[in-house]
Amino acid sequence: MKITNKKGKQFRVPDATIRRLPLYLDKLILLQQAGVREVSSRQLAMSLDIKASQLRHDFHYFGGFSKPGRPYDVDQLVPALEEIIGVDNPVPFVVVGAGHLGQALCNYANFERQGFPLVGIFDNDPDLIGIKIRGIKIEPIENIATVIKKKNVRLAAITVPSLVAQETAVKLVDAGVRGIWNYTPVDLRLPKDIIVRNERLATGLMCLSFKTKRLEHPELISDD
Amino acid sequence: MKITNKKGKQFRVPDATIRRLPLYLDKLILLQQAGVREVSSRQLAMSLDIKASQLRHDFHYFGGFSKPGRPYDVDQLVPALEEIIGVDNPVPFVVVGAGHLGQALCNYANFERQGFPLVGIFDNDPDLIGIKIRGIKIEPIENIATVIKKKNVRLAAITVPSLVAQETAVKLVDAGVRGIWNYTPVDLRLPKDIIVRNERLATGLMCLSFKTKRLEHPELISDD
Numbered sequence: 001m002k003i004t005n006k007k008g009k010q011f012r013v014p015d016a017t018i019r020r021l022p023l024y025l026d027k028l029i030l031l032q033q034a035g036v037r038e039v040s041s042r043q044l045a046m047s048l049d050i051k052a053s054q055l056r057h058d059f060h061y062f063g064g065f066s067k068p069g070r071p072y073d074v075d076q077l078v079p080a081l082e083e084i085i086g087v088d089n090p091v092p093f094v095v096v097g098a099g100h101l102g103q104a105l106c107n108y109a110n111f112e113r114q115g116f117p118l119v120g121i122f123d124n125d126p127d128l129i130g131i132k133i134r135g136i137k138i139e140p141i142e143n144i145a146t147v148i149k150k151k152n153v154r155l156a157a158i159t160v161p162s163l164v165a166q167e168t169a170v171k172l173v174d175a176g177v178r179g180i181w182n183y184t185p186v187d188l189r190l191p192k193d194i195i196v197r198n199e200r201l202a203t204g205l206m207c208l209s210f211k212t213k214r215l216e217h218p219e220l221i222s223d224d
Numbered sequence: 225m226k227i228t229n230k231k232g233k234q235f236r237v238p239d240a241t242i243r244r245l246p247l248y249l250d251k252l253i254l255l256q257q258a259g260v261r262e263v264s265s266r267q268l269a270m271s272l273d274i275k276a277s278q279l280r281h282d283f284h285y286f287g288g289f290s291k292p293g294r295p296y297d298v299d300q301l302v303p304a305l306e307e308i309i310g311v312d313n314p315v316p317f318v319v320v321g322a323g324h325l326g327q328a329l330c331n332y333a334n335f336e337r338q339g340f341p342l343v344g345i346f347d348n349d350p351d352l353i354g355i356k357i358r359g360i361k362i363e364p365i366e367n368i369a370t371v372i373k374k375k376n377v378r379l380a381a382i383t384v385p386s387l388v389a390q391e392t393a394v395k396l397v398d399a400g401v402r403g404i405w406n407y408t409p410v411d412l413r414l415p416k417d418i419i420v421r422n423e424r425l426a427t428g429l430m431c432l433s434f435k436t437k438r439l440e441h442p443e444l445i446s447d448d
Contacts, residue, residue, distance in 0.1 A: 001435060015274075016240045022430035030411075047411070050239075085430050086437035093429060100328035105425070107324055110409060114426040116433075154440070155432050178440060179432035185334060187271070195435040197428055201329070202338040204421055205317060206246035206309050208379050208403035209340075211419040213310035216378070216402060 017058045023048055024055070025081040026114075031074050038071040087115030092151055093181075094120035096168050097159035098128045098138050101183055105157055106133040116155070120147040141168070148175035157181040169196075241282045247272055248279070249305040250338075255298050262295040311339030316375050317405075318344035320392050321383035322352045322362045325407055329381055330357040340379070344371040365392070372399035381405040393420075 001013055027047055031039055041059075045052040059065050062084055066072045082088045093116050095102050105111075106121055121138045123129065128138045139147065147153070156177045160168050165186035172180060179195040182188055188196050251271055255263055265283075269276040283289050286308055290296045306312045317340050319326050329335075330345055345362045347353065352362045363371065371377070380401045384392050389410040396404060403419040406412055412420050 001438065018431055018434055019427070021434065022427040023424065025430070026424055026426070084434070086433040087430065091429070091433050100324055100331055104323070104325035104328045108425055110426050111429060114430070116426065116429045154436055155429060157429075179436040181428050181432055193439055195432055195439065197432050199428055200247065200250055201332055202250070202334050202340065203243065203246040204405050204423055205315070205335060205340045205379060205381075206249070206311065206338070207242055208405055208419055208421050209310040209315050210242055210245065210308070212378055212403035215417055215419065 013061050017061060020048075020050070020055075020058055021081060021085055024058070025078065025085060025087075028074055028078050028081065029114075032078055037074055039074055040071045041066075044072065082115070090115055090117050091155060092117050092119040092153050093155040093157065094118070094122065094144075094147065094153055095157045095159065096122045096141065096144065096172065097161075097183075098123035098125070098131075098133070099159060102157075102159040103133060105159065105183075106136070109134075119151045119153060120144075122147075141171070144171055145175040148172065148177060153177060155179045155181065157183060159183040162186050237285050241285060244272075244274070244279075244282055245305060245309055248282070249302065249309060249311075252298055252302050252305065253338075256302055261298055263298055264295045265290075268296065306339065314339055314341050315379060316341050316343040316377050317379040317381065318342070318346065318368075318371065318377055318396075319381045319383065320346045320365065320368065320396065321385075321407075322347035322349070322355075322357070323383060326381075326383040327357060329383065329407075330360070333358075343375045343377060344368075346371075365395070368395050369399040372396065372401060377401060379403045379405065381407060383407040386410050 001015070001018065024044065027044065028039070041055050042052040045055040056064070065077055065080060079088065095105050095118065098106070098121050102121070102123070106118055111118060118134060118136060121133055121136050122141050122144055123138050124141050129140055131138050154177060156172045158165060158168050158172070158180060162184050165182070165184040166188060169180055169182070169188045169190055173190055173194055180188065180190070180197070182196055182198045185200070190196060248268065251268065252263070265280050266276040269279040289301055289304060303312065319329050319342065322330070322345050326345065326347070330342055335342060342358060342360055345357055345360050346365050346368055347362050348365050353364055355362050378401060380396045382389060382392050382396070382404060386408050389406070389408040390412060393404055393406070393412045393414055397414055397418055404412065404414070404421070406420055406422045409424070414420060
């Protein structure tokens, strides 16, 4: 994705960098809560199991955040990253599909703490409609457009059955959603200006499997 | 992570590549199920929203899988990737913590289909113990070691409360688990030969937020 910095210069920011920004912010907030004021790129990178050069390279896209050889000021870096990521103001989101996964997402307190208040939950199961999760009532799917428009929602997670994933996504987009967090295995067909993030749960197990296999078979691996 | 290929040559495989392997496999299995026999790097890359050069670069670590200019043979590439990822044989896993998220993971049928049969679920809540999910009874945490050893389990997901995350992880590792899929926000302190994958749910929303913000503010973005 190409972005323009404050000096008007254009950069192409790799997706891998974008994916690491929240991890940096996550860790920095923990450090801030622990009272840590300064952190070096080496310390921060080590705690995330990446190389310091990689971290500095990522930060460089956004101006670098510190003078060469100087540590980062945690209290300055946190709001700077929040602004870059777009969570300097609360970003409301909704969850469509209130099965186990949907309810798990709704119950995840960290979203709120990290700037994403949950403002709507939708499902078509009459047994679920009306139940409150974290103070929010599960509403029928037909209410989506009203809630999205009223609360100016831009982000939605979908955890519905595969069969209705596409129509659910279209409904959300028509109502004004611009980013979809897709927990279904379906490849959504949506306009190009809609951002879709496909969350494939099995990916996590596969990465673990790849790495543990190589640790258990020394003939396949040689450590640094 | 450094790995050795079949010719005895050592490569350092970037983590980003390792994370993409399951996505390739995922997509290729879908193509295979749809009856597709051949796919070019361009087609496969496009369907995953990455560059063809990136995909070829990733595959190059493992021998490339096709002659230059030739498409990939889907029926050959699927088992090759399965072997590399380590899912050519079923890899049993357990889930510790049977709250919403734990139950969502247990109910996720795709794990089984992708080579990860669930063989144990553990929780300490007396209201949950004994309940069956996908045919597996929720057992008390104290049974972990017995099940792990009996079923030769190497991978475990933990979705327990933060306060007991560290002790749960230690219990799993002591019993023989080598890879931990950590859904708690806790930084686990474990021996170096244990692979931990921290799943930070909010990361997904943050990436979406970053990208939709830039799409909605044209002054911050210029498309290719």
